[in-house]
Amino acid sequence: MNLPSLTYFPQKLVPSVCSALPNSTRSSGSADNIAIEGCNLNFSFTATRQVKVVPVLRNCSFRIPCGQFWMLLGPNGCGKSTLLKILAGLLNPTSGTVHVNKPKSFVFQNPDHQVVMPTVDADVAFGLGKFSLTDDEVRSRVSRALHAVGLFDYKKRSVQTLSEACKVLLLDELTTFLDETDQLGVIKAVRNSLDTSAEVTALWVTHRLEELEYADGAIYMEDGKVVKYGDAASIRSFIEAKQSAYLPNEY
Template sequence: MIHSAFIRAAAPQLPPPHSIGPARNGSTENFAIEGRNLNYSVTTRQGKFVPILKDCSLRIPSGQFWMLLGPNGCGKSTLLKILAGLLNPIDGFVYVKKPKSFVFQNPDHQVVMPTVEADVAFGLGKFNMARDEIRSRVAKALDAVDMLDFLQRPVQTLSGGQKQRVAIAGALAEACKVLLLDELTTFLDEKDQIGVIKAVKNSLKNSEEVTALWVTHRLEELEYADGAVYMEDGRVIKHGDASSILDFIKVRQASYIDQINS
């Protein structure tokens, strides 16, 4: 699991992003994730400067399940990696409540131990814990993602969706406050897609302290979200409750189709 604290880049005195409404407890200050005016660019081998993120701002309320959407190449995975601490922005401000965990698109990059129990317990090795405490945490985390019956199952016998749920359980066992999830359902069949989404929802239901940000390109997954952020061309275009974002995207798509057909 990836853990990093607070990153403060070059511009600490930036204006706040657009309001997205209060968190569940009514507070406008209770955010688990905040990014302000984030910029990120890469330089090609030919020396060309290519901007990937352009003045991106977002806030995700604590204890909620939000999704990050947008066309391919719009910068959503790059933004998620900056929030995870895997990339550093050129400028801007990032705060993510810690500990946080990044769950990869391909679970084989993260699930490393031979059995489910051993894999979920793997990250706890850095803590000074008694065996009983480790077993308790592992069992609780697996129960949260509906995988407790698979405790002794060899990892190699699991489906892709089951491996993703084991990866999520590993993050929960470490008592993470923020889950950053990168297109977990891209290569999964429909049954595993729903299983992984429900595992995340159940994780938040079991602990109001956990917040999740899920990168996806599937509009149908929005029905499970509390809110969403929509990006285009490296920019955050809109954020708010899931139904309003879905309506916004559908209008956007219809307008694009009309332009093509006109």
């Protein structure tokens, strides 16, 4: 496996699970103490009338231990949302393996945009409306999707009654539209839910370096690659050093 430079990781939390895996998109069935894992993940799309293949993610590898609050940072367009969608099961990687403990929950930047129907299965089926599928095909695809994220038993539940009893939270720039007080409130609420349950793990996409104060660890990406991951303080120092290197010494 192609692991990027690692600033800190307790040795007992790093079982050698990736290298023995086939290079497929199946879940790796990672060790119990690793909640989220990506191994050599690549993602590309075909652009310009199906002629050019554009890479978005390049050999991304990382491991996030259970019960920790991690952040995903990097410049605009480096691939953070794409990586999060792959972890959520919303996109398939072009190659590489992914493991995320279940049930998992993905929250978009604007949560109001992600729930449109009253029940869980109807909401999932809504996204299939643009394809010409039979009712049986829709039912079968909805079942597969709900099984994939560990929510099959909740298919008839009202979306309003879903609890936050998931094991993994994947959160994409939740605080973008919030004022400073509410930003802090949300981040503290996530931190608090992790502190009260050792089983919950969260990965939070952000641009705000100051939010790293609440994190256990972080992943820093550039140009589709995981450049560094490890404890939050080290990643913050790393990014700050990069930023200051770009500032001119004198005008």
